[in-house]
Amino acid sequence: MLDFQFVNPTKIIFGKNSVDKLGEEVSNYGKRALLVTGQSSVKASGLYDRAVSLMKDKGIEIHDLTNIRANPLLSDCERGVEICKKNNIDVIVAVGGGSVLDTAKAISVGALDDGDLWDFFINKRTVQKALPVISVMTVAATGSEYDGISVVRNERLHKKFGLVDVHIYPKVSLLDPQLTYTVSPRYTAYGALDIISHVLESYIDGQDSPLLQARFVEGLITTVMESVETVLENPEDYEARAYLMWASSLACCDLFAVGTGGGTIAAHMVECEIGALYDTPHGAGLSVILPAVMRYRLEKYLPTTARFAEKIMKVERKWHMSDTDIAIEGIEAFRKWLKKVGNPITLKELGVKKEDLENIAERIASNDYSPDKETALGILNTYYE
Amino acid sequence: MLDFQFVNPTKIIFGKNSVDKLGEEVSNYGKRALLVTGQSSVKASGLYDRAVSLMKDKGIEIHDLTNIRANPLLSDCERGVEICKKNNIDVIVAVGGGSVLDTAKAISVGALDDGDLWDFFINKRTVQKALPVISVMTVAATGSEYDGISVVRNERLHKKFGLVDVHIYPKVSLLDPQLTYTVSPRYTAYGALDIISHVLESYIDGQDSPLLQARFVEGLITTVMESVETVLENPEDYEARAYLMWASSLACCDLFAVGTGGGTIAAHMVECEIGALYDTPHGAGLSVILPAVMRYRLEKYLPTTARFAEKIMKVERKWHMSDTDIAIEGIEAFRKWLKKVGNPITLKELGVKKEDLENIAERIASNDYSPDKETALGILNTYYE
Numbered sequence: 001m002l003d004f005q006f007v008n009p010t011k012i013i014f015g016k017n018s019v020d021k022l023g024e025e026v027s028n029y030g031k032r033a034l035l036v037t038g039q040s041s042v043k044a045s046g047l048y049d050r051a052v053s054l055m056k057d058k059g060i061e062i063h064d065l066t067n068i069r070a071n072p073l074l075s076d077c078e079r080g081v082e083i084c085k086k087n088n089i090d091v092i093v094a095v096g097g098g099s100v101l102d103t104a105k106a107i108s109v110g111a112l113d114d115g116d117l118w119d120f121f122i123n124k125r126t127v128q129k130a131l132p133v134i135s136v137m138t139v140a141a142t143g144s145e146y147d148g149i150s151v152v153r154n155e156r157l158h159k160k161f162g163l164v165d166v167h168i169y170p171k172v173s174l175l176d177p178q179l180t181y182t183v184s185p186r187y188t189a190y191g192a193l194d195i196i197s198h199v200l201e202s203y204i205d206g207q208d209s210p211l212l213q214a215r216f217v218e219g220l221i222t223t224v225m226e227s228v229e230t231v232l233e234n235p236e237d238y239e240a241r242a243y244l245m246w247a248s249s250l251a252c253c254d255l256f257a258v259g260t261g262g263g264t265i266a267a268h269m270v271e272c273e274i275g276a277l278y279d280t281p282h283g284a285g286l287s288v289i290l291p292a293v294m295r296y297r298l299e300k301y302l303p304t305t306a307r308f309a310e311k312i313m314k315v316e317r318k319w320h321m322s323d324t325d326i327a328i329e330g331i332e333a334f335r336k337w338l339k340k341v342g343n344p345i346t347l348k349e350l351g352v353k354k355e356d357l358e359n360i361a362e363r364i365a366s367n368d369y370s371p372d373k374e375t376a377l378g379i380l381n382t383y384y385e
Numbered sequence: 386m387l388d389f390q391f392v393n394p395t396k397i398i399f400g401k402n403s404v405d406k407l408g409e410e411v412s413n414y415g416k417r418a419l420l421v422t423g424q425s426s427v428k429a430s431g432l433y434d435r436a437v438s439l440m441k442d443k444g445i446e447i448h449d450l451t452n453i454r455a456n457p458l459l460s461d462c463e464r465g466v467e468i469c470k471k472n473n474i475d476v477i478v479a480v481g482g483g484s485v486l487d488t489a490k491a492i493s494v495g496a497l498d499d500g501d502l503w504d505f506f507i508n509k510r511t512v513q514k515a516l517p518v519i520s521v522m523t524v525a526a527t528g529s530e531y532d533g534i535s536v537v538r539n540e541r542l543h544k545k546f547g548l549v550d551v552h553i554y555p556k557v558s559l560l561d562p563q564l565t566y567t568v569s570p571r572y573t574a575y576g577a578l579d580i581i582s583h584v585l586e587s588y589i590d591g592q593d594s595p596l597l598q599a600r601f602v603e604g605l606i607t608t609v610m611e612s613v614e615t616v617l618e619n620p621e622d623y624e625a626r627a628y629l630m631w632a633s634s635l636a637c638c639d640l641f642a643v644g645t646g647g648g649t650i651a652a653h654m655v656e657c658e659i660g661a662l663y664d665t666p667h668g669a670g671l672s673v674i675l676p677a678v679m680r681y682r683l684e685k686y687l688p689t690t691a692r693f694a695e696k697i698m699k700v701e702r703k704w705h706m707s708d709t710d711i712a713i714e715g716i717e718a719f720r721k722w723l724k725k726v727g728n729p730i731t732l733k734e735l736g737v738k739k740e741d742l743e744n745i746a747e748r749i750a751s752n753d754y755s756p757d758k759e760t761a762l763g764i765l766n767t768y769y770e
Contacts, residue, residue, distance in 0.1 A: 001623075001624060001628070003399060003400025004400060005396065005397065006396070007394070009392070009394045010392070011391070012390065012392065013390050014389050014391070211628070212604065215603075215604025216605075219601050219604055220601075223600060239595070242386040243596070246644070247597060
């Protein structure tokens with residue numbers, strides 16, 4: 001097990017109608033709130049009105065930032081920063097999915113800073129302070145509700161980058177699995193991929209593979225896979241929705257990656273460029289890229305990929321099978337499962353053009369922590385069609 | 386999965402020589418430290434001198450409270466409170482095992498209070514503030530380094546109670562598995578029991594049994610059991626010591642109990658009275674009482690005990706076996722393992738007198754959250770000899 005540091009100061013309030021505590025929790029942090037929300041669904045479901053009313057009951061003054069979309073835009077963050085500065089906002093409330101919360105986190109940094117917000121995403125400057133953020137999460141996917149990460153798309157540069165900093169953990173996250181009942185089958189499955197990818201990358205290609213953490217990951221992924229199937233049958237199965245939601249929070253907060261030295265996060269880095277160019281859903285991109293990374297790098301990560309096959313995909317090791325056979329069967333079983341729950345498994349399905357691969361690979365290689373161009377191209381070609 | 390709240394603000398610094406960060410971390414919280422330590426071992430190992438020198442290098446003024454022993458005494462806490470008040474202590478540093486840290490936590494509360502410290506242990510008053518505590522943990526057992534719990538023995542009343550409060554989480558815990566190399570085989574095995582008991586009680590007899598958490602617990606206990614065996618063979622196996630240490634932290638912090646509604650903690654409540662009367666090591670008492678609780682309450686918790694047998698004790702379910710058969714075989718396999726690693730498995734071995742059982746049961750029944758007298762007596766008699 002490698003050395004590590006771990007701290008996660010977010011308070012989780014989990015369960016049925018936990019959102020009812022919103023007014024009380026927000027009022028602990030001030031009187032003027034910026035309420036960040038997404039597109040229409042949060043209004044259609046009545047959640048927007050419920051949040052507003054809970055806060056108004058506590059005398060909170062509310063300023064709105066709406067229409068945040070998937071692959072959130074830097075320009076929306078800048079818009080939020082302006083509102084904060086103009087109205088002396090005390091606390092930022094994110095009601096929605098990962099993009100809404102990532103936007104809120106970026107705003108929380110920009111609101112107390114006078115420079116260029118993008119600086120923090122390209123490691124030009126480090127965060128010194130941020131406004132408090134409180135989240136009401138409506139999907140089980142990113143885990144943004146329990147981490148100190150904000151991923152934002154700079155539409156001027158066509159770049160999607162992540163800011164990682166201890167100041168941007170939400171102070172409180174209100175998690176009610178019932179709010180995810182209306183997430184469509186497609187997005188439920190995308191979300192599951194996001195959850196799985198957050199733990200699978202360090203499981204497969206961490207610098208070290210401590211067994212304690214590996215077992216946690218195996219329990220988590222197994223439960224996520226079962227729960228997705230349950231939810232596709234019955235979208236209002238509370239227990240399965242609860243597993244997905246809590247697994248989402250645990251997956252991204254590094255708790256099960258500590259001691260591994262972290263994975264190469266190659267799948268995330270490759271997906272980021274595809275998402276930045278094609279605006280594809282993060283989970284959909286990962287569904288193609290994660291198995292592609294595992295397959296392309298099989299020889300390098302053979303023991304962990306073989307263990308994945310046996311412990312998670314439950315591939316039975318027959319006497320004549322080598323580790324490589326087992327591992328390949330595991331990856332194929334994984335892709336079969338992805339297809340079964342409605343995820344794309346080729347780049348072509350995702351709408352990526354063959355002639356763009358070279359360009360995408362070049363863009364990937366130009367980033368820090370990313371695979372080089374040859375590797376990127378290899379990964380992109382693995383499951384192109 | 387039941388509703389829950391979870392927050393754990395402690396910063397973990399884990400790994401080889403993490404103790405070297407002590408001076409730096411302490412200096413973030415002030416200039417005058419109370420250094421709480423146990424009996425001779427921390428001096429013999431050189432750790433005491435190392436800690437002092439690291440703090441002195443940062444200009445920290447150090448006041449000592451030494452000779453804290455297992456089943457820590459309220460009177461020692463009161464002694465520490467006095468030193469704090471007299472010397473305007475800013476921060477309390479605990480270097481040692483769970484008793485040292487539990488003492489430090491209790492002192493951190495008393496140092497900022499003018500009433501009777503025991504009040505907080507009997508829920509007469511609730512904690513409003515506490516001095517910061519920083520821990521260097523030298524055993525893998527209690528998990529005190531990653532929780533907001535302090536268990537102290539009031540020697541005047543012969544009572545051992547726990548205080549649970551968010552203010553007493555350590556600010557920072559420095560965990561170096563190498564510091565546990567010198568823990569004796571006997572105490573390594575006691576520690577393992579302590580770790581296992583912290584997750585097993587809510588696994589077996591929680592109000593609910595969410596599968597996600599159950600799988601985490603199964604991974605944790607399996608790894609702890611394997612690691613104890615490794616360490617008994619080779620006390621300096623870093624990986625196994627690291628698993629035990631990190632498992633210890635995770636086990637007690639409630640992370641794998643959330644959503645279960647918590648266990649009945651009957652084993653802990655029964656052991657507390659035995660420890661208070663006979664001054665037996667906590668892990669040794671649990672080694673007898675935990676299986677006794679499982680066996681005595683078998684019918685009530687049959688499905689979870691049967692799952693424990695299959696998933697953790699790897700009992701093979703033969704076609705003719707009922708859940709009861711499986712569960713009993715699992716408990717017996719557990720006791721066999723306990724004996725193998727050197728733990729006591731009867732109260733008689735522990736030195737408990739048969740004629741005291743009635744009295745112990747009465748004392749157990751007089752506490753909150755405890756089994757009634759008949760149940761307590763039933764548990765005590767299950768594996769008396």
